[in-house]
Amino acid sequence: MKKLIPLLLALVAPFAAAQTQQGVPEDHRQLVKMPAPAQAAQRADMLDHLAALNEILGYAAEGKWQDASDTAEKRLGESSMGKYRMALRGQGPGRFMPEPMRQIGWSMHSAASQFAKTAREGDSAKSFAALQQVMASCVACHMSFRTR
Numbered sequence: 001m002k003k004l005i006p007l008l009l010a011l012v013a014p015f016a017a018a019q020t021q022q023g024v025p026e027d028h029r030q031l032v033k034m035p036a037p038a039q040a041a042q043r044a045d046m047l048d049h050l051a052a053l054n055e056i057l058g059y060a061a062e063g064k065w066q067d068a069s070d071t072a073e074k075r076l077g078e079s080s081m082g083k084y085r086m087a088l089r090g091q092g093p094g095r096f097m098p099e100p101m102r103q104i105g106w107s108m109h110s111a112a113s114q115f116a117k118t119a120r121e122g123d124s125a126k127s128f129a130a131l132q133q134v135m136a137s138c139v140a141c142h143m144s145f146r147t148r
């Protein structure tokens with residue numbers, strides 16, 4: 001009996017592993033390699049993007065479109081570009097992105113600046129529509145590319 005259990009485990013273990021692997025979704029996104037500092041800069045940006053979106057939605061819920069506009073322009077819009085140019089000496093994340101990925105990045109910044117402009121006019125329906133364009137860029141990039 002003492003010998004039987006390890007033997008049974010040895011027989012069952014690979015089977016169990018195969019079983020769990022079956023349920024794991026595959027990742028079909030293109031892997032983009034970046035040096036560690038660029039990747040760290042991107043990660044910091046991403047965390048701030050998410051926090052900024054949350055802040056924008058909070059302002060939107062209170063009808064504070066001016067504040068939503070300011071946050072969007074400063075933290076997601078064209079004004080937020082090129083933050084690492086000095087610190088990373090031109091080795092920021094954008095430099096390592098394949099062209100289509102970089103294009104999506106640019107379209108995110110321009111969608112955010114467009115939202116900032118629209119939100120300043122205070123029309124809720126138009127502002128939400130413009131905000132959705134920003135999120136569409138987050139989704140487009142995330143569905144196509146990964147860095148790890």
Ligand code: HEC
Pocket residue numbers: 043046047049050053076101102104105108134135137138139141142145146147148
């Ligand atoms: C140009 C491409 C691109 C755009 C646009 C983009 N991301 Fe990302 N984001 C990435 C990549 C690449 C990663 C790394 C994840 C990976 O490799 O799987 C990432 C990671 C993240 C992470 C995880 C950070 C961590 O490590 O915990 C968050 C959160 C995130 N993005 C939020 C956003 C939000 C919100 C937006 C839109 C406002 C956005 N991203 C737009 C490419 C992008």
